[in-house]
Amino acid sequence: MAVVEIVGKRTNFRRHERDFYETPFEAIVPLVSHLPHSVRFDEPCAGNGALIRHLEEFNAVCISKGDINDGQDALQIQGTPADIFITNPPWKWETLSKLIPHLYNIAPCWLLLNADLMHNKRMAPHMARCRKVVSVGRVSWMQNGIKGFENCAWYLFGKDAEETIFYARAA
Numbered sequence: 001m002a003v004v005e006i007v008g009k010r011t012n013f014r015r016h017e018r019d020f021y022e023t024p025f026e027a028i029v030p031l032v033s034h035l036p037h038s039v040r041f042d043e044p045c046a047g048n049g050a051l052i053r054h055l056e057e058f059n060a061v062c063i064s065k066g067d068i069n070d071g072q073d074a075l076q077i078q079g080t081p082a083d084i085f086i087t088n089p090p091w092k093w094e095t096l097s098k099l100i101p102h103l104y105n106i107a108p109c110w111l112l113l114n115a116d117l118m119h120n121k122r123m124a125p126h127m128a129r130c131r132k133v134v135s136v137g138r139v140s141w142m143q144n145g146i147k148g149f150e151n152c153a154w155y156l157f158g159k160d161a162e163e164t165i166f167y168a169r170a171a
Contacts, residue, residue: 023051023088024139027112030170031086031154032058034110034134042082044074044103045089051112055086075102085109093122100126100157108158112136115151127164132156135169 028051035058042064043052052062063082066072074089075098085103089096089111096113103109108131117123118133136152 022048023054023112025054027088027136027139027152028054028058030134030136030167031110031112034132034154034156034167035060035086036083039086040081040083041086042077042080042084042107043087044072044077044085045087046070047088051086051088060086074099077102077106080107082107085111088112097122097126101129104129104157104159108156111155111157112152113155115153118153118155126157129157129159129161130155130164131158131161132165132167134167137169 032055035055038059038061040061040063041055043049043062044066046052046065046067047069049065052065056062064080066074066077068074074087084107087103087109089099091114096117100109100111103111115133115135118127118130132155134154134156136154138151
């Protein structure tokens with residue numbers, strides 16, 4: 001996997017090209033209790049399919065998937081037959097600032113993001129459409145047992161959000 005010359009906020013670790021990091025199983029566990037049984041989802045930033053495989057272990061059903069590396073730009077999606085989007089998108093702001101409203105204007109969407117993002121001024125307009133934030137904490141993105149430097153959370157966005165409900169990290 002190629003790396004790019006951008007470094008992380010709290011480390012000099014070089015980021016992977018296109019911000020590709022396989023979604024670890026431990027990041028899925030806090031989300032599961034917030035999903036309807038056998039939820040039908042669309043994974044627009046599927047990467048190698050790890051998130052899909054993990055969710056299918058909990059009876060979620062992926063009915064549509066794609067990835068920029070397979071020629072599908074999530075910003076070109078016009079609709080989905082799924083109930084909801086669930087994805088671990090690239091964390092670069094240039095992408096997220098467009099992707100978040102694009103997806104929630106089609107269907108509700110769960111996005112795995114940096115937990116600190118909700119405190120950023122530029123995120124304020126998007127947080128007005130956030131229904132839930134579910135804390136994940138730090139996970140091992142490199143599948144080496146070493147936790148990453150950033151806390152993560154699942155954010156549920158939708159057009160009809162009235163308030164944001166926060167769920168603390170499980171013990």
